[in-house]
Amino acid sequence: MPLFVAFLLYFALLLLLAVISAAETAIHSARDVEAQLLAAGEGAVARRLRAITANPFAQLHHTLLLSAALNLALAALGLWIVTGPLLAMGWNVWLTSSVIFLATVLLGDMAPKFFAARNPSVVLLGSLRLLHPLRNVIDPLASLVDRTTDALLQKFVTRHIKTRMPVTRDEFETLVEMRQEQGLLDSDDSAMIHEALDIEELTVRDCMIPRVDLALMSSEDSPQKTTTILEKSVGRFVIVYGETPDSVEGVLDTNAWKLANRPDWRTLLRTPAFVPETMPVLEALEHHLQRDEQPVLIADEYGGLEGMITRREIADWLLYEAAPWHGETSEIRDLGGGRFLLDGGTRLDHIKQELGVSFDLDLDVVGIDTIGGLVFNQLGHVPKPGERISIDAADIKVRRIVRARIQEVELRLKLKNSDDSAAA
Secondary structure, eight states, X not given: OOHHHHHHHHHHHHHHHHHHHHHHHHHHTGGGOHHHHHHHTTSHHHHHHHHHHHOHHHHHHHHHHHHHHHHHHHHHHHHHHHHTHHHHTTOOHHHHHHHHXXXXXXXXXXHHHHHHHHOHHHHHHHHHHHHGGGHHHHHHHHHHHHHHHHHHHHHXXXXXXXXXXXXXXXXXXXXXXXXHHTTSSOHHHHHHHHHHHGGGGOBHHHHSEEGGGXXXXXXXXXXXXXXXXXXXXXXXEEEEESSSTTSEEEEEEHXXXXXXXXXXXXXXXXXXXXXXXXSBHHHHHHHTOSSTTOOEEEEOTTSOEEEEEOHHHHHHHHHHHHSOOOSTTSSEEEEETTEXXXXXXXXXXXXXXXXXXXXXXXXXXXXXXXXXXXXHHHHSSOOOTTOEEEOSSEEEEXXXXXXXXXXXXXXXEOOTTHHHHHHO
8 A cells, every 4th residue: 555545544534533532522512502403493403413412322332433443443554654664764663653643642532522622513513414424334333332242241241240239219319419419400300300209109099080070970870861971071981880989880981982983881891990099109000000091990998989090190190290380270370469279189288389388287197188178177068169268377268169079269378477567
């Protein structure tokens, strides 16, 4: 190979190494290119940028693999140049190898990384256009390297070394707090992660549709009445019972009934699973709620029907806790002047979190966890619209009752130290 061609090839490989080194540094700053993502729109470049920001480690794996291959090729070619043509021309081996090494480190590693640290978005956009055509070669090679590495680890690494202790919840929460302090997670992301962790403490009772909101149908009803109930059911599932609502015979899927051209409902009746109200949500998901069309009925301690739960209710609960919607249909609506409109099913811990209202009552003893349950417990009877109760921090007025259930209440905060302020 002529010396000129060898130097030209070396320079081309060095230029490619510079691009790879710059891309490697830019990928570490992928979270800082949101403005460029918005400016890029929805084109191919934008899609590739979003793929990098979504999973930067996969892209980093490719760049490290290319960098290793290029360094090996440059080392072999440089050794041939130094010990071949340059040595034959009388050049000093140690001097020429030192110069080539320093030039390679400076131009192929240090300078590109410095530029990428200053302009990560520019480097990402440029490297995408240059390196994307190489993915047809890089992806199969990276996959082969991964499989080979895994095979070698399984062959030569002992089991006690491969075993990793699981991360405890406290350790994970500490890690999240550290990432938030370092600026790698914002407060919203941290709150969402903590809400996801709290699912371990949820029971099916926390997410269920209560019995008063279920569509119930007696198996002894006339065909006209059962058809009307199935047609007008707001929810997807209707509970069919025998002598009493606690004597459940099965569950009907109204969607399946309508799609089957409204046959005799008995042909579509399914026997559901019953679970206790204290069952953890994760256990219910694992053993009873593998499919969307599979509801589970919840029984109280006496075997009576307490409510129903599906995967949708669990998803709605988690989504609301992670990203609550404060629009017109939210559980808590601010009416102004310290007045709030609340759904009867609003949880007391949610009210305390949002409004700072503390309920200094022994509610755990009687199992009360909603504002509607609190009003029932304090009044001792099914209230009428307009009835009121008073607690230390607020006055509560019943606004709407539906089928003996408190549907809506108005909460008015009491002004603290109002007497002292008036006296002053």
